[in-house]
Amino acid sequence: MRDWIAVIVAVLGVLLVLAGAVLIVLQALGERRPVAAVPDNADTAVIEAPAAPITSRLFGAVKSPTPADRLIFWGIILLVLAAIAAGAISFDFGAKGGS
Known part of the structure; x- marks a missing residue:
């Protein structure tokens, strides 16, 4: 029973870590670039500002x-x-009296 609990908790832990990592990457990749201001009387199309490098967006998201x-x-x-x-980590507390 102890092993089943360890496996279930481990699987849930891995899923949570992976889901969090995916959300961070999707947030960094999905950021919209700010649109530069265009005067009302301009006959040009909307000009987009240059995108920030992917590394700076990832670090900003983290x-x-x-x-x-x-x-x-x-x-x-x-x-x-x-x-x-699972027993991979154990704690051992003890006290010893000296003589």
Whole structure:
């Protein structure tokens, strides 16, 4: 039973981490470029500002706290709990009296 719980918690943890990572990447890739101001009397088409490099958009998305960050955080917590349930991580507390 302990192994089943560890597997279920590990799978949920991995899914949460992957979902958070996908949300961060989609947010960075889906940002719209700001449109430059065009005078009302201009006969030209709308001019778009140059796009920021993908690395700066990804770092900007990671720096700002989003719900995706929370998904990753909870996923990591579930993975640690799965490792504890499976016995991969154990804690040993003890006290010893010296003489």
